[in-house]
Amino acid sequence: MPATLSTTPTAFVTDLVSRFALSEEDFDRAYAEHDAYAELLDNVTRLGVAASAGDADAQFAQQYLLAKIYGLHTQLGAEPTAEASTVLHAVTRQLERDTARDEDAWIDESIYASIPDDPERFVPWLKNMTREHRVFKHPYYHSFLRERATPEDFRSFVLQESSVDARFDDLLAMMQVGSDGETKMEIAKNFWDEMGNGDPAMVHTTLFGRIIAHFGITDDELKESLSTEALLGGNLPVLICRYRNLFGEAVGHLAVAEWLAPDRFSQVLHGWERLGLPADGITYHRLHIGIDAHHASAWFAHVVKPMAAEPQTRRAMVRGALWRLNSSCRYLDRILAQNPA
Structure with missing residues (x-):
């Protein structure tokens, strides 16, 4: 039974x-x-x-x-x-x-009322909302990983991050279904970068796999050792990328994720080099510092801004952005609480 x-x-x-x-x-x-x-x-x-x-x-x-x-x-x-x-x-x-x-339930509903009616003001407003969120320049990255993390801490970090980073290319592939024009082209550019621009050795999932291999993380660990917050962090983007009626949420989610990544990965790089860990293990993060900065800029200009013309879509993008910001904050708060100073 x-x-x-x-x-x-x-x-x-x-x-x-x-x-x-x-x-x-x-x-x-x-x-x-x-x-x-x-x-x-x-x-x-x-x-x-x-x-x-x-x-x-x-x-x-x-x-x-x-x-x-x-x-x-x-x-x-x-x-x-x-x-x-x-x-x-x-x-x-x-x-x-x-x-x-x-x-x-984690979203303060009043924030929707503050979304600007003018589409031209939406991108600056969204960025400012992100800057004011606790997760922006979170101490887990700026203090812990950068200055105090041990190699074992980095191993735990990579294991939990695998819930999203290891298959980001698949999320983009799902997301572009049904899109067209400038939006589809921007997703395609992001996808091709994730695919190493055609070089199998530089495919980003392959590069992330090198970090996993460096730490000797097994398939069983990848499948069975994720926290609730890490599982949620992997589930939310799949949820919003697989359903066409959540496309606006996916756009907002990805926008803030890409915008936060370069600063976060810079802290990862600093901590990695501080510990003298192998250089080939950090190629993934080193590449994304520049690539994601470009992705975020182009995403805001060619996807978010054009879609901001519709009030309903603006709200959806804010919802998706807050799902990312809030869930990421809880995820990082939990890890930081497990690693007190």
């Missing part, structure tokens, strides 16, 4: 994930009875309620489960999986709705 939340969130999720190796037909057949299907969705709903109420175990289980589902959609495998299951789709949508609801 399937585990339920009457045991623990972890047991429920572990049992459900173990069934992902079934074919879509077999997975759906396992929940073909109305009571079994209703109980599954009830458990997922209850998991979301507990996570929203602050239950740390439920929050981890929720994001772990969503990450495992997204893995079915973004990773190639040799065997059939439950990827296309209609039952699993219902589970996924409940998890996504709950995740979006909880992320919206």
Whole structure:
């Protein structure tokens, strides 16, 4: 019998994930009875309620489960999986709705009223909002990684960052579906840079893999050692890049992520060199200091600014930006709290 939340969130999720190796037909057949299907969705709903109420175990289980589902959609495998299951789709949508609801709860709704009506003022306003956020020049980067982190601290940093950085090219590939004109071209330029401009050795996922290899991080660690905040940081961009009705959120999310990256990676580079770690292990971050500065500038000019003509789209971009800023801040606050001065 399937585990339920009457045991623990972890047991429920572990049992459900173990069934992902079934074919879509077999997975759906396992929940073909109305009571079994209703109980599954009830458990997922209850998991979301507990996570929203602050239950740390439920929050981890929720994001772990969503990450495992997204893995079915973004990773190639040799065997059939439950990827296309209609039952699993219902589970996924409940998890996504709950995740979006909880992320919206971190946003002060009054900020939407301050969005300028003039599209020409939107980009400066968005940048200023980002500058005023706690995550801007966060002490984890500017104090800890730069001045105090040990090689083991850098290993932990790379492990957690793998939730997003290791597959950024796939996010761009998903994001450009349905776009056109200047916007599609800008996404394509970003994607081609991520692909090393055609040089396999310089593909950014390959470069990030060198850092993982340097620290001897195993596949099992990459799959099973991420924190709740790191899992969320990986899940949010997949969520907003895979749905066309969240394209505005994806644009805002990526805009602030790219804009913050050069300064953050400069601190990573300083700390890396302070420790005398191998130069080839920092190529990924060294490249992104310049590349992301260019990406951010072009993104604001050729994607964000043209899209700012519509009030609804301005709001969506702000929502996506705040999802990134707020979730990143919680992620960095947690790591910093685990590494007191």
